[in-house]
Amino acid sequence: MTDNVREEDGRVPVAEAPLPFPLEYEAHYLTNQEAFHEYALGILLANERAENAVHNAYVEIRVRWDTLLGENDLQAQTWLILRRAILDELMGGLREELAARDSGIGLYPALAKLSPRQFDAIVLRYIAGYDTKKTALYMGLTPGTVTHHIRRAQERLAPIHRRATRPIKKEDTQ
Numbered sequence: 001m002t003d004n005v006r007e008e009d010g011r012v013p014v015a016e017a018p019l020p021f022p023l024e025y026e027a028h029y030l031t032n033q034e035a036f037h038e039y040a041l042g043i044l045l046a047n048e049r050a051e052n053a054v055h056n057a058y059v060e061i062r063v064r065w066d067t068l069l070g071e072n073d074l075q076a077q078t079w080l081i082l083r084r085a086i087l088d089e090l091m092g093g094l095r096e097e098l099a100a101r102d103s104g105i106g107l108y109p110a111l112a113k114l115s116p117r118q119f120d121a122i123v124l125r126y127i128a129g130y131d132t133k134k135t136a137l138y139m140g141l142t143p144g145t146v147t148h149h150i151r152r153a154q155e156r157l158a159p160i161h162r163r164a165t166r167p168i169k170k171e172d173t174q
């Protein structure tokens with residue numbers, strides 16, 4: 001019977017079960033999952049968000065497992081993956097929070113609508129105060145690419161900035 005043919009009762013045959021996780025991966029998960037979760041919870045302050053970040057980290061760790069085994073320090077490499085997953089969760093939450101805020105001029109919802117790279121570049125550069133070089137390091141990009149994303153974000157935010165900083169005309173106050 002082929003996979004696209006239904007059995008007599010109308011069910012589609014189930015494909016073979018995936019191979020089990022490598023034993024070393026399972027051991028790493030069991031050894032570190034609790035600490036990873038506690039760390040994520042301490043930063044994200046919400047159990048659901050912490051669980052999501054740890055889950056995403058372990059999905060990436062599993063995808064990269066064979067390569068990670070060849071690294072000098074598996075623990076340090078998986079910790080970096082966890083930190084990146086937490087940062088992704090934080091940034092996603094920040095976008096949602098910004099979209100709901102009211103600045104009076106529409107700045108926060110406009111920030112939330114930027115592309116992920118534009119958003120990250122603006123937040124790291126202007127809100128966190130990192131220079132372009134450090135922003136590039138965190139984002140895994142070249143400084144020139146970060147500058148490009150910042151410039152594009154500024155172009156998208158310019159109409160809001162102009163509205164907020166335009167001179168007040170006499171007739172507007174009467």
